[in-house]
Amino acid sequence: MTNSNSKFVGVSESERALVFDNTAHRAICEFTIDHSIVINPVIRIKNWKGSPSISVSINDSKLSDIQYRSHVKDNGDLLVFINQTISGSVKIIIGT
Secondary structure, three states: OEOOOEEEEEEEOOOOEEEEEEOOOOOEEEEEEEEEEEEOOEEEEEOOOOOOOOEEEEOOEEOOHHHEEEEEOOOOOEEEEEOOEEEEEEEEEEEO
């Protein structure tokens, strides 16, 4: 489930990542994962419009810098690795 600032594109098997397209005019991607358990999710956001310095929130609780890693690829996509086990329905917001 996504909102108007992002669109789910699919799953990248090679990166083991959920892939989203940033459709907003700013650097934000917001979506909900509805799975029983997701271990260390990886998210790739195409067309990232912001800096590599980001914040990540899960269910409106901001993660500390040691709970995730991020990298902007040469093509402008943002890769985010979240070092957590997620269970149930969770809302994730990635932004600058």
